[in-house]
Amino acid sequence: MGRGKVELKRIENSTSRQVTFSKRKNGLLKKAFELSILCDAEVALLIFSPSGKAYQFASHDMDRSIARYRNEVGLMEFNNYQRSRTIEENNRHLGKQNISMHLAGEDLSTLGMKELKQLERQLKNGVERIRAKKRRIISEHISLLKKRKVDVSKMKQELTLTSRGFRFQRICLKGPCKRTTPASKERAVAAVVLAVHMTGLGYEKDGQMGSKSHHQTARMLADQDGGDP
Amino acid sequence: MGRGKVELKRIENSTSRQVTFSKRKNGLLKKAFELSILCDAEVALLIFSPSGKAYQFASHDMDRSIARYRNEVGLMEFNNYQRSRTIEENNRHLGKQNISMHLAGEDLSTLGMKELKQLERQLKNGVERIRAKKRRIISEHISLLKKRKVDVSKMKQELTLTSRGFRFQRICLKGPCKRTTPASKERAVAAVVLAVHMTGLGYEKDGQMGSKSHHQTARMLADQDGGDP
DNA sequence: ATCCTCCATATTTGGGGTTA
C-alpha cells in the first residue's frame, strides 16, 4: 500500500513505525468491524501498541468471545501446542480523541433494525466504560484526599506537640489533586499464515472436521482452516 | 473493493456471504499478522464464523493477550456491577469514522473527567437518536402490518364467498371481477398463503423485501428498548 | 456446495508536507 512496497519486517524508523501503527490499527479495527457486519460473524480483536496502550474491538462481547474461544479451543487442544513468543515493547503514547462532534446528528437513515440494535448496544457499552472510568477516577481522588487528610492530621499533631500552647485552626483541604510479494495473492496469504504457523506465533485450530479435502495441503497447513460449512 | 461498492450491511445471499467471509477472514488474519510484525505490536484476533467455526491469530500468546486485556481494560470494571463490554465502531455509521474508530479501540486511560463527561453525553445522545429511529421503524412496520391485515381480511371474505358458490362479487381488490377467472384463483391462493402467514402457521423465507413476520415484529418490539443484557 | 483463478475496481496506506 502506499508508495513503496513493504517488507514484512519490523519498521526500524521509530516515527514511521508509530505512524504506520496508527494507520494500520485503524484499518484493522475497521476490517474487523466490517467482517462482523457483512458476514454476520463474531469477531474479537485485541491490540497492544508497543508502548503498551490497549485497543480492542468486539462485535459482540469480549468476554463472551473469550469464553467461546476457551471452550472451542480447549476441546481440540489435545494434540496442538500453542506457544508464546516474546517481542518487546517500547515507549510512546498515543493520543487523544476527536471527541467532539459528529455523534450529534448523522445518518442513521439507512440503518436497519439490526444495525440500530447493535449500534445502540455499542454506545451503551461505551457509556458504561466511561462511567466505570469516572468511578475509578473519583475513587482514586477520594483515596488521595483521605491520604492527605491523614498526613495533615499527623502534621497537625506534630505541630501541636512541638508548639503546644498554640491553637491551630482547622486546616482546610483544597487545591489541586493530582511484506509480501505480488506473485499471487492467495499464495501470499497462505505463505504468511504458514509462516505464522511455522514460527509458532499462532497455532491452528484444525477445524473440527478432519475430513477436509486433502488436495490442498499447503492451504490446510497455512489457513487455520479452509472456510466454513 | 472488487467490482461493486459494498454496503456495510449483512450480505443477504448466503453463498456470497460465505465466500466473502472466507476472503475477508484471510485478509484480516493477514493484516493482523502484518501489524504485529511491522509495528512490533501484540495482536490477538478471534473470529467465529456464523456457522460456529473458530479461527484465531495471536502474535504472542492468546492467553497472555487475554490476561493483559483483563488487566488493563478490566481495571475499569473493578467496582462495576455490569459486565464488561466493548465499543466498536458502529459509530462509524453515525457519520464520522474518526471518533468511532477511536472510541472503538482506544482505552480511556488518558481522558480526564471533563472529557469523559462530554463523551458520555455524546454517547447518550447517540443512544437516544437510535432509539427514536427504532421507534419510528417499528411504528411504520406496525402500520404496514395493519394495512396488510385489512387487505387479507378482504381477500378472505372474497374467498369465503367464492367457495360457497356465491356469485363472485367484486369486493375490494382492484377493479371489478367477473367469475372465477384464472386470475382470481391465483389471487385466492395468494390470499390463503398470506393468511397462513399472518396467522403464524407458516414460516417466512429469507425475503428481504420488507415482508416481516409477526414474530419479527414481536422481537422488534421486545428489543425496542431493552437493548441488550 | 466449496474453492480457485482472473480481472477490474474499491480501499488501504506509505510518504511528504502542513497545521493544530
Added chain:
DNA sequence: TAACCCCAAATATGGAGGAT
C-alpha cells in the same frame, strides 16, 4: 508530537466462470 490532507502505488476483494 500528533493529527490531517493529498496522492499514487500496493492491496484487497466482489463477481463470474469453471473444476472438484
